[in-house]
Amino acid sequence: MSFATLNDLPAAVIEGLEAGTLAPYLGPGLLALCNGSTPPADPVALAGVLTARVSVPGKIKNRLTAAAQFIENFKHRKTLVKAMDEAFAAQAVPSPLHRWLAALPAPIIVDTWYDDTMRTALVAAAGNWAEVQGLSQSEHFGTWTGWYDAAGASLPDAAAPRTVLYKPWGGHAPAGNYLVSDSDFVEVLTEIDIQTPIPALVQQRRAALGFVFLGCRFNDQLPRAFARQVMKRSAGPHYAVLAEEPTRMEARFFAEQGITRIAIPLADAAAALCGAALPA
Known part of the structure; x- marks a missing residue:
């Protein structure tokens, strides 16, 4: 094509x-x-911000959805939402x-x-x-x-x-x-x-x-x-x-x-x- x-x-x-x-x-x-100042501007950067706040296995550290799922499963949904709120608190x-x-x-x-x-x-x-x-x-x-x-x-x-x-x-x-x-x-x-x-x-x-x-x-x-x-x-x-x-x-x-x-x-x-x- x-x-x-x-x-x-x-x-x-x-x-x-x-x-x-x-x-x-x-x-x-x-x-x-x-x-x-701007918030994370791509999935890899956002994954890095989230995993700097909550430790996740190395093999998923750069995979945003998998890292977020790990945080949700082992630290609770509220922890994930709080981490996302903090990541995007910077107002571009x-x-x-x-x-x-x-x-x-x-x-x-x-x-x-x-x-x-x-x-x-x-x-x-x-x-x-x-x-x-x-x-x-x-x-x-x-x-x-x-x-x-x-x-x-x-x-x-x-x-x-x-x-x-x-x-x-x-x-x-x-x-x-x-x-x-x-x-x-x-x-x-x-x-x-x-x-x-x-x-x-x-x-x-x-x-x-x-x-x-x-x-x-x-x-x-x-x-x-x-x-x-x-x-x-x-x-x-x-x-x-x-x-x-x-x-x-x-x-x-x-x-x-x-x-x-x-x-x-x-x-x-x-x-x-x-x-x-x-x-x-």
């Missing part, structure tokens, strides 16, 4: 994001655009790209890391938005997602805000919800093929959207599985900013999902996007 590769950011990407026909899909790599200052995205008329912003940076940018933009996070079944059995308003208060359901910030793996703010251990993901992946863990409003809105992947890598099964299911029945087209040569599995994923790779550094894509004028 082959997939398309571009060496410049297409005008169609900028125009689609500005018009709300393309949705941002964010990964931990976006933290590299932030100045100052939103980058110009975060702030630009927060000003868009985006029906959905998908954020697949645990930091609060995109939430902080949306709060500052003071638009009409709400957040929905994936919930661990070990803490919220039978309830797959939780909704929150800009102040962090729990919402009984979404009232169709202009923008939905969707964090399928949970997040630090406002309630310390994390999908991070092996069992967390097994529970969700058991149901995700039939879309149960994906909020109905996200399913509804994606039908008219394509996705732009920013700061994402797909060299592991988990991010591929979630992206595949979030994209299901979406309109497209889809783009991924990735300067690095994709791995064999990433290239296969891009080809299977019809994702056009934009082979430029994320910082260059951010500069091009932030230099675009938002519609009135």
Whole structure:
């Protein structure tokens, strides 16, 4: 299989994001655009932070979900949540790209890391938005997602805000919800093929959207599985900013999902996007 590769950011990407026909899909790599102190910005770094707080066997020290499962099994779920809260207590200052995205008329912003940076940018933009996070079944059995308003208060359901910030793996703010251990993901992946863990409003809105992947890598099964299911029945087209040569599995994923790779550094894509004028 082959997939398309571009060496410049297409005008169609900028125009689609500005018009709300393309949705941002964010990964931990976006933290590299932030100045100052930032929380762990990839699974290996996060595993290192967790295992510095709680000792785990050496063979799983760099495997985030396995290390988290060990902590949960032998030190209790509360210990794992506390360690995650401490790891993401550092508040990154939103980058110009975060702030630009927060000003868009985006029906959905998908954020697949645990930091609060995109939430902080949306709060500052003071638009009409709400957040929905994936919930661990070990803490919220039978309830797959939780909704929150800009102040962090729990919402009984979404009232169709202009923008939905969707964090399928949970997040630090406002309630310390994390999908991070092996069992967390097994529970969700058991149901995700039939879309149960994906909020109905996200399913509804994606039908008219394509996705732009920013700061994402797909060299592991988990991010591929979630992206595949979030994209299901979406309109497209889809783009991924990735300067690095994709791995064999990433290239296969891009080809299977019809994702056009934009082979430029994320910082260059951010500069091009932030230099675009938002519609009135």
